[in-house]
Each structure stands twice: as structure tokens, then as C-alpha cells.
Amino acid sequence: MKITVVGAGAVGATCADNIARKELAEELILLDIREGFAEGKAIDMMQTSALLEFDTKIKGVTNDYAATADSEVVVITSGLPRKPGMTREELIGVNAGIVKSVTENILKHSPNTIIIVVSNPMDTMNYLTLKASGLPKNRVIGMGGALDSARFKYYLSQELGCSPADLNAVVIGGHGDTTMIPLINHATWNSTPVTQFLSKEQQDKIVADTMVGGATLTKLIGTSAWYAPGAGTAFMVESIVRDQKKLISCGVALEGEYGQNDISLVVPVVLGKNGWEKIIDYKLTADEQATFNKSADAVRAMNQVLTDSNLI
Numbered sequence: 661m662k663i664t665v666v667g668a669g670a671v672g673a674t675c676a677d678n679i680a681r682k683e684l685a686e687e688l689i690l691l692d693i694r695e696g697f698a699e700g701k702a703i704d705m706m707q708t709s710a711l712l713e714f715d716t717k718i719k720g721v722t723n724d725y726a727a728t729a730d731s732e733v734v735v736i737t738s739g740l741p742r743k744p745g746m747t748r749e750e751l752i753g754v755n756a757g758i759v760k761s762v763t764e765n766i767l768k769h770s771p772n773t774i775i776i777v778v779s780n781p782m783d784t785m786n787y788l789t790l791k792a793s794g795l796p797k798n799r800v801i802g803m804g805g806a807l808d809s810a811r812f813k814y815y816l817s818q819e820l821g822c823s824p825a826d827l828n829a830v831v832i833g834g835h836g837d838t839t840m841i842p843l844i845n846h847a848t849w850n851s852t853p854v855t856q857f858l859s860k861e862q863q864d865k866i867v868a869d870t871m872v873g874g875a876t877l878t879k880l881i882g883t884s885a886w887y888a889p890g891a892g893t894a895f896m897v898e899s900i901v902r903d904q905k906k907l908i909s910c911g912v913a914l915e916g917e918y919g920q921n922d923i924s925l926v927v928p929v930v931l932g933k934n935g936w937e938k939i940i941d942y943k944l945t946a947d948e949q950a951t952f953n954k955s956a957d958a959v960r961a962m963n964q965v966l967t968d969s970n971l972i
């Protein structure tokens with residue numbers, strides 16, 4: 661198994677570190693545009709292998725796409741992160757060009773790969789990758805729901821005083837401060853609805869905190885988060901390369917599912933060796949569907965920027 665991570669910055673390096681520790685690949689290529697940067701990160705990580713006892717071989721390269729040839733999975737994390745006070749959507753001007761050129765370069769050497777898009781604004785970057793790559797829709801997957809659902813479980817576990825591992829809770833919609841939809845009415849604590857244990861005020865606060873989870877960390881750290889984003893991406897990679905068929909919220913192309921077309925949004929999908937293999941229908945209430953439609957409208961407006969700038 662060969663995996664490539666493009667972007668050796670905070671998220672890319674953390675994702676690579678998780679992939680290596682879990683030994684998800686024999687060969688892991690870390691690629692960055694900054695001279696020597698990926699090489700240095702790869703050597704630093706390789707020097708942990710004697711301590712952590714993993715056998716994955718990590719190689720860093722500067723913009724050398726030939727080294728990524730025949731990768732079965734490629735993770736794209738290249739691009740600017742936001743600063744405090746910014747939205748993810750404000751990154752589109754710089755990141756769209758980066759994501760498009762990276763996708764084209766990757767496909768020259770790995771024409772049948774599975775691509776996981778992390779760069780923001782993720783919903784629109786995943787849509788761009790779908791259009792620019794021409795890959796079958798099941799092989800282009802956006803990372804956002806895995807992270808947002810983990811944050812949702814974190815906030816729920818803090819309020820409930822329980823283990824996040826005992827929670828089932830998902831976020832769908834967009835990966836934006838106002839577009840994500842934590843499905844609190846579907847969330848359970850070992851099969852019992854969490855709403856039985858939480859007041860309306862507590863529920864509303866958990867939902868609101870989850871939605872601005874990324875912005876909260878950006879304000880605290882000064883740039884956006886990387887530990888949970890890197891782990892969330894590796895969690896998806898693991899389900900694909902080990903064909904685990906985990907049900908994970910991911911950004912995927914919708915063709916009528918959840919009432920939407922010609923858009924990438926986050927919905928629950930089964931992830932296995934073929935990429936996303938099945939969309940699961942959560943049977944949203946009329947209110948939840950209306951909220952989902954509003955998120956779709958916002959994401960569609962962002963996607964229009966790609967058309968207006970002749971990127972697709």
C-alpha cells in the first residue's frame with residue numbers, strides 16, 4: 661500500500677504521523693512545495709519509528725510528483741489555513757488554484773487513486789476536485805464530518821460526563837461555521853437518546869459550540885487546528901485501506917440523495933476499499949431537511965465562484 665499526503669504543514673504532517681503509527685501503508689510520500697520542508701518532516705517522523713515501532717517508510721519530497729506514482733490513496737492538505745476572525749470561505753481565492761493544480765499533478769502519476777480533500781473551504785474544494793479530476797464520484801471524498809462529529813462527541817461527553825467512545829453522534833451538511841448540522845435528535849449514549857439527559861439550553865449550547873469548534877480553536881491557537889483534523893483524516897484512510905466499511909460523515913457528490921444534486925456535502929457514508937461505497941439515508945425531519953437545504957444553498961453560492969473564475 662502506497663499513500664501520499666500533499667502538504668507537509670500542520671494537518672498534513674499530523675495525518676502522516678497517524679498513518680505511520682497505524683501502519684496503514686508500507687510507503688508514505690509527504691509532498692510540499694516548500695523546499696526541504698517535507699523532507700525534514702519525513703526524517704523527523706522516521707526518527708520516531710525506533711521509539712514507536714512502526715514499519716511504514718516515510719519519504720518527503722519537494723514538488724516531485726513522480727515520487728507519488730501509483731499511490732492508492734492521496735490526501736490533499738495543501739493551502740492556507742485561516743487566521744482568527746476569518747471564515748473558511750475567505751480562503752477560496754488562494755486555495756482553489758492550489759487544490760486544482762495538485763489534483764492535476766497527482767492524476768498524472770496515480771490516475772485511479774482515491775483522493776481525500778482536506779483543504780478549505782472543504783465542500784467547495786471537494787467539488788472542485790470532483791470536477792477537475794474526472795474520477796468516479798466514489799473516489800473523491802471530503803474530510804470534515806469525521807472531525808465535526810468527533811468535536812460534537814467531545815462537547816456531548818463534557819456535558820454528560822461520559823466517555824466519547826460510548827456516544828453515537830453525527831454532523832452533516834457543510835463544513836462551515838454556519839452550514840454544519842449537528843444532528844442532536846439522532847445522537848445516542850449507548851442507544852439512549854442524549855436528549856433524555858440534557859436540557860434544551862444544554863442541547864443548544866452543544867450544537868452551537870460544535871458549529872464554531874474550528875473557529876474557537878483558531879482564536880485560541882492563532883491558526884487552525886491540526887491534531888483532530890489529522891486524526892480524522894487518518895481515521896478515514898484506515899477505513900479505506902483496511903476495507904473496514906465504517907459509517908463516517910464525509911463530503912461526497914450528491915445525485916438526488918438528501919434532496920440535492922450537483923454538489924458535495926457531508927452525509928453519512930460507508931467507507932471501504934472502493935472509496936465511499938454507500939450513502940446512508942438518515943430520514944431527516946422536515947425541519948432538519950430545511951436546514952440541510954439552506955446549507956446546500958450557501959455551499960452552492962461558494963461553488964459558483966469556481967465557475968465565475970473559470971476553474972471548472
Ligand SMILES: NC(=O)c1ccc[n+]([C@@H]2O[C@H](COP(=O)([O-])OP(=O)(O)OC[C@H]3O[C@@H](n4cnc5c(N)ncnc54)[C@H](O)[C@@H]3O)[C@@H](O)[C@H]2O)c1
Nearest residue numbers: 667669670671692693738739740741778779780782803889
Ligand atoms: N477539512 C477540515 O476539516 C480541515 C481541518 C483543518 C485544516 N483544514 C485546512 O487544511 C489546510 C492546511 O492547513 P494547515 O494547518 O496544515 O496549514 P499549513 O500552513 O500548516 O500547511 C499547509 C502546507 O501546504 C503547503 N502548500 C501550499 N501550496 C502548496 C502546493 N501547491 N503544493 C504542495 N504544498 C503546498 C505549504 O507549503 C504548507 O506547508 C488549510 O486550508 C486548512 O484550512 C481543513
Ligand SMILES: O=C(O)C[C@H](O)C(=O)O
Nearest residue numbers: 742748780874875884885
Ligand atoms: O477551522 C478551520 O479553519 C480548520 C478546520 O476546518 C477545522 O474545522 O478545524
